[in-house]
Amino acid sequence: MHRILTILTIFTIVIAPDAYGGYIVHKAEDKVEEKIADDEKVEKKFEQEAIKQAIEHCLRVSDKITQHFDLINAYNRHFTNDDLVNERDFAAKQQILNYLWGRPDIPDFRLILPKYQNVMTREQYIKLNSIILLLLAEKFEFMPNQHPFHGNCQVKKTKNSTDKDFANLVVTMPLAIGTKQITLRYLMKAQENYGWYINDIVFEDFSLAINYRRELSLIVQSKGVEDMLEFLCSQSEYPSLKCQSIIEH
16 A cells, blocks of 8 residues: 555655745655655554553463462452451451452453453453463463463564454463473454454464354353353363352352
């Protein structure tokens, strides 16, 4: 598109006054080249935002994915404001506050169910994020309480796309000594007036969107969010998960 624009304006001139009352003649192609350079800077900054989001999400995954007990506890527990008022121990009170605030330490996997973001409660999102991360830990064959390196997620390469509103980022997640390095593909999508968001995460040939989005959406549509979470929970091999915990409350 840029090349076509340059060809069309190559014989056009722009006459502009200079500081001394004379005139300077500019070829319009010079202006076009400047515009192209500006556009490329904007596009590069736009792509950097996609990379930033992918890296931040990967860091949360690497920081939390081996903390199986904490994730299981986040799924099993169901705190309320009454729990916060009645709890006197400071550490326990802080734990309840973290839970009620949405557990920002657990990476967000709402990308799986974008159409139902306004349907689920905060507690249900905590459970969704916890169980998805536990399922990924099983997929990665992580042992509980391994200690991955923190801050080492890196974008190794970006795969070109014909659509500028899509970005395919290959992100590596180095783990502790003696464990394998995990490579994830973050499929990013840009939305007007919103920016980039994660549309899918792929590990080897396992896609979160392909494996979960349609099936979970159908369960939410036909049976509700609680049954969807119970189904996800039943896919895990952790015996300490209380897959009926939501329905029991």
